[in-house]
Amino acid sequence: xxxxxxxxxxxxxxxSSGGRLQHVLKNIDLELYQGDFTVxxxxxxxxxxxxxxxxxxxDVPSLGTITFGKQVISDLSQDGLxxxxxxxxxxxxQQIYLIDSMSVLDNVLCAGLLVCRDKKALLxxxxxxxxxxxxxxxxxxxxxxxxxxxxxxxxxxxxALINAPDILFADEPTGALxxxxxxxxxxxxxxxxxxGQSVVMVTHDMRSACRGNRILYLKDGAILGECSLGRYxxxxxxxxxxxxxxxxxxxx
Ligand SMILES: Nc1ncnc2c1ncn2[C@@H]1O[C@H](COP(=O)(O)OP(=O)(O)OP(=O)(O)O)[C@@H](O)[C@H]1O
Numbered sequence: 001x002x003x004x005x006x007x008x009x010x011x012x013x014x015x016s017s018g019g020r021l022q023h024v025l026k027n028i029d030l031e032l033y034q035g036d037f038t039v040x041x042x043x044x045x046x047x048x049x050x051x052x053x054x055x056x057x058x059d060v061p062s063l064g065t066i067t068f069g070k071q072v073i074s075d076l077s078q079d080g081l082x083x084x085x086x087x088x089x090x091x092x093x094q095q096i097y098l099i100d101s102m103s104v105l106d107n108v109l110c111a112g113l114l115v116c117r118d119k120k121a122l123l124x125x126x127x128x129x130x131x132x133x134x135x136x137x138x139x140x141x142x143x144x145x146x147x148x149x150x151x152x153x154x155x156x157x158x159x160a161l162i163n164a165p166d167i168l169f170a171d172e173p174t175g176a177l178x179x180x181x182x183x184x185x186x187x188x189x190x191x192x193x194x195x196g197q198s199v200v201m202v203t204h205d206m207r208s209a210c211r212g213n214r215i216l217y218l219k220d221g222a223i224l225g226e227c228s229l230g231r232y233x234x235x236x237x238x239x240x241x242x243x244x245x246x247x248x249x250x251x252x
Contacts, residue, residue, distance in 0.1 A: 005167065005198060006032035006055060010064035011074075013050050013221075024050045026221040027064070032167075032200065037193045037232070039212030040202045041247070047221040048202040049171055055200065056089050056169045057081040068166075086114055090160030090168040092189075094175040096152045098144035104155050105130075105140040112162040122162065129158040133188050150181025157188055161197070168192070170201040174208055186211050190232050206247075210239055217250040225250055 013025040024047045032038055032055075040048045053059040054066060057073050060081070066074040073084055085091075098107045105126065112122040130140055133154040139147060147155070153173065160168055170189065174182035190211050193199050203209050215227045227246035229239050 002033035004031045005034045007067045011061050011066060012063040013054060014062045024221050028223060034198050035196055036214050037199045037212045039209045039215045040218060041209055041215060042218035046218040048218055052169055052171055052202050057084045088166045090165035092156050092160050092170040092173045094172045096156040100144050103141055103143055108159045108162050111159045115163045126162060129161055133157055149177055150184055153177060153185050154188060167198045172203055210243055
């Protein structure tokens, strides 16, 4: 039986803009499981990123609770949330925000040193991760402005994983990449997930979504439905058809 890592109850988020309250997430009850590659889909404005930010402690809900393991993260202060993010979460976004004045390797080590003081152990893990994503030593010595978008995104994945997070959050990780480099990034995420890494990814892209084993469809701030695709198998056309049929049913 799968282990629940996240549980939300009545999770709601509202924003006030122009004197009007916009209810973006509406009473979401959700469980996420360890080892899953969960994908969140839905139309633009459905609340996907807002849900991801709430789960990852980057933002706080207006109402409801979010429990991670036994910890109620929706009760944490801003300081508590930053410790939670640092210790448990990894982030991969469309924008990578590497520090331009540091080498690729130092960008990764710097993120690791926030959690672990053992530089030798960090270096070992960084080298393993760089090898896994296909970023060689020459590229590791370069500065962010000297590498391609695809390389930068793979460095971003290494940085996100350097602290061995319990969960990796990805928001449109291939959104700014061309088709081949996007595919490399998806293969990298799939590989880590096969090794047990839990992933939650927001995407509009069918090809990316096909990598997930569980697809949630968000509409107007509520989960309208979900689809189970099973573990990713390369070249499985039925998977694409199943996802496509599900999305059609959801009104995608
Ligand atoms: N900080 C904020 N202040 C005010 N409104 C916000 C804020 N963040 C999000 N919203 C609003 O919440 C709604 C949902 O935004 P969100 O980014 O979660 O949608 P999304 O489903 O991820 O959309 P997209 O696919 O276009 O990225 C939008 O109408 C957006 O304008």
